[in-house]
Amino acid sequence: MNIKGVLFDFDGTLTEPGALDFPAIKEELGCPADETILEYLETQTVARRAELMKILEQKEEEAAEAARPNEGAEKCVLALKERGVLLGILTRNSLVSVKKSLEKFCGVSINDFAAIITRDTSQPKPHPDGVLQAATEMGLPPSHLLVVGDYRFDIIAGKEAGAGTVLLATKGRSVMEQGDPEPDYTVKHLEEILDIL
Numbered sequence: 001m002n003i004k005g006v007l008f009d010f011d012g013t014l015t016e017p018g019a020l021d022f023p024a025i026k027e028e029l030g031c032p033a034d035e036t037i038l039e040y041l042e043t044q045t046v047a048r049r050a051e052l053m054k055i056l057e058q059k060e061e062e063a064a065e066a067a068r069p070n071e072g073a074e075k076c077v078l079a080l081k082e083r084g085v086l087l088g089i090l091t092r093n094s095l096v097s098v099k100k101s102l103e104k105f106c107g108v109s110i111n112d113f114a115a116i117i118t119r120d121t122s123q124p125k126p127h128p129d130g131v132l133q134a135a136t137e138m139g140l141p142p143s144h145l146l147v148v149g150d151y152r153f154d155i156i157a158g159k160e161a162g163a164g165t166v167l168l169a170t171k172g173r174s175v176m177e178q179g180d181p182e183p184d185y186t187v188k189h190l191e192e193i194l195d196i197l
């Protein structure tokens with residue numbers, strides 16, 4: 001694999017997992033536990049969706065306030081930058097939250113990323129649209145990108161776009177489901193990515 005860029009998922013990948021309490025947010029939104037939030041919102045009426053989106057954004061803002069860099073995230077980003085690897089972020093979160101969370105990082109800023117793709121500007125993962133958009137913005141073919149994330153949607157989106165994929169598996173249980181594509185690599189720590197490149 002000739003990797004020239006790394007596209008990171010944000011929540012739970014570059015930031016420490018747990019800041020966004022998905023079960024609690026789902027309960028507040030009336031979203032069934034086995035459904036995903038953005039897709040659930042799509043099934044609501046326009047008025048209701050706007051109402052629920054406000055609640056979601058409020059929760060995301062609180063989470064961004066509490067966000068902390070994930071273990072090894074700053075080191076990993078800085079080392080990749082030093083090697084001349086292009087960096088990007090692809091998230092189902094909003095740009096406002098990403099900006100706010102990134103302020104908590106030491107030595108890493110929004111300017112280090114050649115592309116930041118959020119739900120404000122692309123179809124959310126698992127759709128590959130965001131990966132393709134990031135590749136275009138980074139000036140690389142998707143096959144030269146490594147998509148790194150902690151959830152099955154990250155792997156599905158990366159695979160569909162033709163990129164390399166890395167599952168960050170910090171939790172004990174697997175997040176992948178039957179029928180999902182296999183990630184190219186599985187790591188327990190972000191800094192292991194440096195050995196893949």
Ligand SMILES: [Mg+2]
Nearest residue numbers: 009011012150
């Ligand atoms: Mg994540």
